[in-house]
Every structure is written in C-alpha cells, then in structure tokens.
Amino acid sequence: MTTRHTTLRKTALGTIGSGNVFADLGFPEPEIELAKANLVIKIDETIEKRGLTYARASKLMEMPRQELTRLLHGHTGPYTVERLKEFLSRLSP
Numbered sequence: 001m002t003t004r005h006t007t008l009r010k011t012a013l014g015t016i017g018s019g020n021v022f023a024d025l026g027f028p029e030p031e032i033e034l035a036k037a038n039l040v041i042k043i044d045e046t047i048e049k050r051g052l053t054y055a056r057a058s059k060l061m062e063m064p065r066q067e068l069t070r071l072l073h074g075h076t077g078p079y080t081v082e083r084l085k086e087f088l089s090r091l092s093p
Contacts, residue, residue, distance in 0.1 A: 021034075022037075036084055040071060040072065040074065040084065043084070047091065061087045
C-alpha cells in the first residue's frame with residue numbers, strides 16, 4: 001500500500017474522508033477497488049433478493065461455493081471489474 005490520501009480533513013468531531021475508503025487507506029487503484037466492492041454488494045443483494053442459497057448462486061455464477069464465500073467476505077483480488085459484472089449478470093433472472 002502507498003501513503004494515505006491527502007484529502008482527509010480533521011474536524012473537532014473526527015476525520016472526514018474523501019468518500020472512497022480505498023483512497024483514504026492508500027490503495028494503489030482506489031477507484032477500481034471501490035467499483036469491485038460495489039459490485040460485490042450488488043451480488044450479495046441479488047442473492048438475498050432472489051432467495052438463493054450459496055450453493056445455487058455459486059452454480060449460477062459457475063464458481064466453487066468456497067470462492068463465492070470468499071468473494072462475499074471481500075476477497076476481490078483475483079477478480080476484475082468485468083468478471084464481477086459477469087457474475088452479477090448470471091444471477092439476474
């Protein structure tokens with residue numbers, strides 16, 4: 001990781017971030033990390049909205065259930081934004 005983002009502002013009540021926690025923490029590609037996080041949230045919401053089990057969702061997404069669990073716990077490193085979009089589209093009815 002790199003140094004923290006310089007747009008953090010100190011106030012009497014605490015620190016105000018930039019709106020992108022990945023930038024604030026100094027990730028090298030914060031916009032991509034934020035996009036991945038937002039896609040994982042949508043994947044999780046879609047699974048819940050459709051009432052899918054993780055086993056059924058992983059079959060629809062064509063990935064092992066253990067990988068789905070890791071993804072939903074925030075391990076997005078091995079996936080591109082495009083791949084996550086593909087997973088999301090496979091979950092759509």
